[in-house]
Amino acid sequence: MHSAKEKDSRHHGLLHQHYHHHSNSSSRSQQADVSRSSSIQWESRADAAHGSSSSRYEEHNREPTRLESGRILKTVYVPRACLHRFNTIAKANTLVNKETCGLLLGKDNKELVKSPARRRDAYVVTTLLIPKQRATSDTCAMEEEESVLRFTEERGLITLGWIHTHPTQTCFMSSVDLHTHSGFQCMLPESFAVVCAPRQKPNYGIFRLTDPLGLQTVLQCTAKAAFHPHPDVPIYTDADRGHVVMRDEMSLEIVDLR
Secondary structure, three states, X not given: OOOHHHHHHHHHHHHOOEEOOOOOOOOHHHHHHHHOHHHOOOOEHHHHHHOOXXXXXXXXXXXXXXXXXXXXXXXXXXXXXXXXXXXXXXXXXXXXXXXXXXXXXEEEHHHHOOOHHHOXXXXXXXXXXXXXXXXXXXXXXXXXXXXXHHHHHHHOOEEEEEEEEOOOOOOOXXXXXXXXXXXXXXXXXXXXEEEEOOOOOOOEEEEEEOOOHHHHHHHOOOOOOOOOOOOOOOOEEEOOOOOEEEEOOOOOEEEEOO
C-alpha cells in the first residue's frame, strides 16, 4: 500500500522516459492549423465513435464505472478548460513538431467540499503542472523531477492523470504510452491519459488500460525495443465514456515550472 506521496514519487519517474515515434514531416498548412488553436473545436475519440458529445452524455445517466475485473472506479472530474489551456502552452512546440507533456493533479473531493451533503466519492483535477522537460519530434522527457515531487507534497496533491501532445499523429496510445501509463494505473486504478492531436479530427482522447487484460499484458511485456507490437487484444479503452467526466464550470490552476 502506497501513500499519496509515495504514489507521486513513483509516477514522476514514469514520464522521465516517455517517448513516441512520429513523422518528422512539417508543412505550412499544418502550422497554420495550429496557429488557429484558439478556435479549435475539441472532439474526443469517444465522441466521434459514438456520434454524440460526451458533454451531453449526462452524468445522471452514467452507471458506476467498473473495471473489466468488476471493481468500481471513483469518478474523476476534469476541467474542460485544460484542453485549450494545455494546447495553448504547447503551441510553440507543436508548431515545430515537438511534443509537450504535463501532469494533471488534484485531490479527493471529500477534501474540497465541506458540506457532507455535497460530498461525493470522487477525485477532482485542480492543477495542470508543466514540468521542466526536453522534447524532440518524437520524445518528451521530464527533468528535475524533485521539483515536481516537492510541489505535490507541499500542496497535498496526487497525480490523477497525465497529458501530452502528438504533434503530427492521431490521438492513440503508442506502445511506449501504454508502458508509461501502466505504472500510473498500478498506483491508482483511476489514473487516465489524455492525448491531444491538434492537427487531427478527433483531436483528443482520454484513455485507461483495460484491467486485468490490458494492464497485465503491458506489465508482462518483455520487449526491449521502445516501439513494439502488443497482442491483438483490447489493451486500452476510452475513459471519457466511463469514470472521467469533463466539466465546463470548474476552475483550473496552471503551474509552469519550465
